[in-house]
Amino acid sequence: MNGRIGQLAAAAVLATALGAGPAAAQDTIRIGELNSYKAIPAFLEPYQKGMELAVAEVNEAGGVLGRKLEVITRDDGANPGDAVRAAEELTTREGVHVLAGTFLSNIGLAVSEYAKQRKVFFLASEPLTDKLTWDNGNRYTFRLRPSTYMQVAMLMDAVEASGAKRWALVYPNYEYGTSAAETFKALLKERVPDAEIVTEQAPPLRGIDAGAVVQAIADSAPDGIFNALFAGDLSQFVREGQTRGLFDEMPVASLLTGEPEYLDPLGADTPTGWVVTGYPWYGIETPAHDAFLTAYKDRFDTYPRLGSVVGYSTIKSIAAGIEKAGSTDTDALIAAFEGLEVETPFGEITYRPSDHQSTMGAYVGNLDLVDGTGRMADFTYVAGEDVLPSPEDAAARRPAD
Numbered sequence: 001m002n003g004r005i006g007q008l009a010a011a012a013v014l015a016t017a018l019g020a021g022p023a024a025a026q027d028t029i030r031i032g033e034l035n036s037y038k039a040i041p042a043f044l045e046p047y048q049k050g051m052e053l054a055v056a057e058v059n060e061a062g063g064v065l066g067r068k069l070e071v072i073t074r075d076d077g078a079n080p081g082d083a084v085r086a087a088e089e090l091t092t093r094e095g096v097h098v099l100a101g102t103f104l105s106n107i108g109l110a111v112s113e114y115a116k117q118r119k120v121f122f123l124a125s126e127p128l129t130d131k132l133t134w135d136n137g138n139r140y141t142f143r144l145r146p147s148t149y150m151q152v153a154m155l156m157d158a159v160e161a162s163g164a165k166r167w168a169l170v171y172p173n174y175e176y177g178t179s180a181a182e183t184f185k186a187l188l189k190e191r192v193p194d195a196e197i198v199t200e201q202a203p204p205l206r207g208i209d210a211g212a213v214v215q216a217i218a219d220s221a222p223d224g225i226f227n228a229l230f231a232g233d234l235s236q237f238v239r240e241g242q243t244r245g246l247f248d249e250m251p252v253a254s255l256l257t258g259e260p261e262y263l264d265p266l267g268a269d270t271p272t273g274w275v276v277t278g279y280p281w282y283g284i285e286t287p288a289h290d291a292f293l294t295a296y297k298d299r300f301d302t303y304p305r306l307g308s309v310v311g312y313s314t315i316k317s318i319a320a321g322i323e324k325a326g327s328t329d330t331d332a333l334i335a336a337f338e339g340l341e342v343e344t345p346f347g348e349i350t351y352r353p354s355d356h357q358s359t360m361g362a363y364v365g366n367l368d369l370v371d372g373t374g375r376m377a378d379f380t381y382v383a384g385e386d387v388l389p390s391p392e393d394a395a396a397r398r399p400a401d
Contacts, residue, residue, distance in 0.1 A: 028070035029063075029328060031318055032096030034086045034111065035125075036103045039078035039206075042231060042261040043307040044103060047125070048073075049300050050311025057295070058319045065326070069319065072096055080110035087114045097328035098123065100314055104205075105129035105175035112141040121333045125314045126307075129179040133357045134397040140330070142337050142356040144314055146384050148180040148228075148255070150357075151277045152187055153387040154364045155253040158275040160191045162251035164224025166198045168217045170237065171228035173202040180228040180255055198222050208233040210240035218246055227254040227274075230262050239269050247271045258365060259306040263374040270374030274367040279306040280376040284363075292345035304345075313344040313360070317351075346381065354391030355398060359384035 033051070037044045051071060059068045072094050076083035083102065090096045099115060099122040102108040108127025115122035116138040124132055124143045128151070133143050146154075169184065171177035181200065188195050199220035201213045208229070214237065217225065225247075229237050234257065241247050252271065256262060258278015263270065281293065281304055292312065296304045317340070322328055325336035338353035349360045365379025388394065 028068045029065075029322060030094065030096040031069060031071045031315070032087070032090030032094060032099045033071050033073040033101040034076045034083060034090065034099070035073070035101045036078040036107065037073075037075045040103050040231065042265075043126075043259075043305070045307070046261070046305035047307035047311035049296070050304070050308035050313075051315050052311075053296060053299055053308075054312045054315035054319075056299075058315065064319050064322050069315065071315070073101070076102065076107055076111075078104060078107065080106055083107045083110050084114050087111050087120075088118075091118060091120055097121075097322075098318060098333065100318060101125050102127050105132070105179065108132050108143075109136055109175065112136065112138060115140040119330060121330050121337075123314060123318060123337075125310050127176070129175045130183060131175070131179065133355045134394065135399075137355060137398040139334055139356075139401045142351055142358070144317060144358050144360060145310060146360055146362050146387075147357065148176065149183045149389075150384055150387045151255050151362055152180060152183045154277055154362060154382045155255075155275055156187050156191050158364075159188065159224070159226075159251075159253050162224055162253075164222075164251050165192065165195045166220075166222045167195060167224045167226055168199045168201070168220055168222035169197060169226045169228075170201040170203075170213060170217065171226075172205040172208075172230075172233060174205050177202060177205075177228050181226075184226050203229075203233065206232060208236055210236040213237060214240045214244055214246055217241075218244065222250075224251045224253070227252060227257070230256045230259075234262050235265055235269075238266055238271055242269055242271060247274075251275075258363065258367065258376040258379075260303070261305045261307060263367075263376075266374050268369065268372045270367055270369050272367055272369055275364065276367055276376065277362045277364055278376050278379075279309065280363055280365065280379050281305075282375070283379065284381075286347065288343065288347050289345045309345050313342070313346075313349075316344060317342045317358075347383075349384070352388070352391060352394070355394040357384070357388065357394070359388070361386070 074086035103126045105127040108124045128148045252274040254276045258276040325332040340351045361383040363379045365376035368377040
């Protein structure tokens with residue numbers, strides 16, 4: 001089976017799983033979803049499950065505007081050009097009503113620009129770069145997850161309290177990583193004016209030379225580390241750093257590391273004491289999360305990852321937006337999403353009219369090792385609205401529509 005045929009076959013299987021039937025196209029609301037499934041399976045396999053659960057719940061409750069939801073998905077090949085071609089296929093050949101998804105920030109920016117040019121509604125589920133809703137924002141693009149600015153801001157109280165003044169930065173060398181690093185440097189200057197950056201290590205995504213990176217950081221003699229690596233790059237960095245004692249009595253502020261997708265593989269190698277953003281599914285006690293956790297476990301016989309929450313909330317957001325709009329018309333949907341309130345496993349979120357960013361937050365806590373398993377301890381939920389700049393400041397960063 002060649003790659004192209006394989007992609008289409010996989011898409012057909014997923015479409016069927018998420019509500020499509022042979023005669024469904026004319027009677028359903030079609031969501032065109034694209035993502036880096038082959039490149040980032042740890043996050044995106046749970047993400048698919050989250051979408052499946054939400055579609056099932058919406059359709060079992062009668063659908064939206066009397067119509068069932070159907071998700072048609074494509075793998076974007078973790079490549080901006082392939083992503084745009086997939087988006088074009090979804091909008092022209094498949095006739096989808098909206099676009100959704102993407103994981104990597106450079107992919108999200110490419111699809112956002114496509115949505116702007118083609119005047120198609122796009123809900124970016126996962127990409128975190130600040131540019132998506134600020135510098136490169138447009139009226140057709142909204143984002144669900146908290147941005148790099150939001151998640152870095154969540155860590156800054158701990159960064160300031162650490163007393164560290166010599167910071168080493170390590171991040172993947174692509175849009176998300178550079179956005180996270182620039183945000184950290186800007187917020188560090190505000191919070192700790194006499195702090196300095198002693199080294200920046202930016203290995204290629206999925207191509208880290210962990211030994212060289214750890215040695216370069218050690219040679220710079222920092223007294224604090226900011227990390228934005230994730231997935232396999234994170235695992236290699238952590239294990240090499242542990243072996244060389246890099247993290248001994250070293251304050252580390254780290255994005256995403258508390259997400260089960262990236263924390264679980266570390267196992268007994270989990271570094272303790274890091275302050276991280278993440279998703280402690282095992283310790284959240286709220287009615288909204290309890291209901292989601294029970295439904296997810298009942299359907300899939302496993303616990304949710306953060307991707308599960310993102311996939312689920314993506315579909316619930318689109319369903320709520322279309323219901324509010326009263327149609328799938330793009331202009332009506334944009335108007336509906338501005339100020340849209342949606343119930344998610346993290347509680348109610350709002351899509352801000354000023355910058356199209358949702359107020360979904362994240363959990364912040366310290367890494368701990370419990371029975372050989374990495375866990376977040378002493379965690380708290382930080383709502384997105386508590387770390388976002390004012391609507392006026394955010395709107396000022398966006399280009400004119």
